[in-house]
Each structure stands twice: as C-alpha cells, then as structure tokens.
Amino acid sequence: MTHEITLEWSGDREETFTAEPDETVLEAAARAGIRLPYDCRTGTCAECVGRIIDGRIEHRRAPRALDAEDRAENYALLCIATAREDCRIRVGSRVKTGLGGSPWG
Known part of the structure; x- marks a missing residue:
C-alpha cells in the first residue's frame, strides 16, 4: 500500500508524492x-533530517545520528525512514538547526 508524503519547507512551500x-x-x-539533502544514506550523518508533523514512519535500522531526545521530538532520518501511513514532514535547514548536538560529540 502506498502512502502520501507531504514535505513542508519554510516559506509555505509544500511538495506531495507517494511512497x-x-x-x-x-x-x-x-x-x-x-531533491533533498543527504550524504551517508545509512543514518549516521543527519544531513537528511526531517521532523514528522503528522503520520508515522519506521527507520530501517537504528538512526545513529539521532539520540533518544531527538527521536522523542519526532525527528527522523529520511534516508532510512519508511512511511507506515500518510505523513507530513517538515524539512529544510531550519529543521536541521533545531536538531540537538551530534551524538558523535
């Protein structure tokens, strides 16, 4: 079953697609x-971070670049996140800025 994903950027830009x-x-x-930013594609760098506003995702593996607090605040690494229902996800540089410090120190 496909799910509809809506990405929100600052400035009221939105894009919707199916996954x-x-x-x-x-x-x-x-x-x-x-086009979304990414680097490692393994969940270790947080370049592809988004914040789930509505809906549910699952990570294919543990998102090493997110700590427990980040996950509790609905941050997700889009390179390893699969949608489990329709989702609305905030993306862009402001989302990455809001992310806590790197777990790698």
Whole structure:
C-alpha cells in the first residue's frame, strides 16, 4: 500500500508524492523529482533530517545520528525512514538547526 508524503519547507512551500512500502522517504522523493539533502544514506550523518508533523514512519535500522531526545521530538532520518501511513514532514535547514548536538560529540 502506498502512502502520501507531504514535505513542508519554510516559506509555505509544500511538495506531495507517494511512497511505496519498501521505499525510504528520500528514495520516493527522488523518484518524484524532489531533491533533498543527504550524504551517508545509512543514518549516521543527519544531513537528511526531517521532523514528522503528522503520520508515522519506521527507520530501517537504528538512526545513529539521532539520540533518544531527538527521536522523542519526532525527528527522523529520511534516508532510512519508511512511511507506515500518510505523513507530513517538515524539512529544510531550519529543521536541521533545531536538531540537538551530534551524538558523535
């Protein structure tokens, strides 16, 4: 079952696309022609961070670049996040700025 993903940027920009059950949000966005920042694609760098506003995701593996507090505040790493229902996700540089310090010190 596909899920609808809506990405929100500051300045009222929104993009909506569908994600297949086995696709990460990053992969689905790329398939839809939407460019998002990323680097490692393994959940260790936080370059692809987003904040889940509505909906539910699951990470394919433990998101090493997020600590427990970040996860409790609904941050997600879009390179390893798969949608489990329709989602609204805030993205962009302001989201990354709001993220706590790196768990790597």
